[in-house]
Amino acid sequence: MSIKVSVGPVTPYQQNCSIIQCQATGKAAVVDPGGDIDRILSAAEQMGATIEKIILTHGHLDHCGVSAELRDKLEVPIEGPEAADKFWIDQLPDYCKLAGFPHADAFTPDRWLHDGDTVNVGEVELQVIHCPGHTPGHVVFVSDENRIAWVGDVIFQGSIGRTDFPMSKHDDLIHSIRDKLFPLGDDITFVPGHGPTSTFGQERQTNPFVADSRYG
Incomplete structure (x- = not known):
């Protein structure tokens, strides 16, 4: 593998925050820093x-709550999600208060992402796939070379x-999973x-919501 990956839970929601490190350069990206x-x-x-950027799958508080604080601390850019999730990021202070999370300021990413974009981490290239449904601007990051994907809250083991x-759409989510992610290959490991x-x-084979047996 050309990357080293660390995954650890953050926030009371036990959200998987990943660090993706390019083995060749030592440079890294933080995926979905929700807290801690x-x-x-x-x-x-x-x-x-050496963290060089923050990349976000979507705008829910447990995935991006400390993004602005981390950006300021490290002086690195935030890339993602897709612009339709501005709706969620703009309301971060309100949703943090409702959920009992520490205060988080709304922010504007340095780069909104689009379907088909790429994100570089050192010498590693990640493909960006827009996968709406859970949120309208949700994106997934895929390392084709390493056969691994970061899928945020699109799909989980068994769920x-x-x-x-607000603005979630079940049919869009199913389309994102079956028509955008599954065709990438059965061998791809995903970090949810x-x-x-x-x-x-x-x-x-086994997910009761999106298995081939359910959709023929």
């Missing part, structure tokens, strides 16, 4: 990683993302926003 900055920085230090939020990793092939 000290834990994130400690993990990066243990890896010997799928919630669609009972919560819970253990799995593969697209395993979910095609």
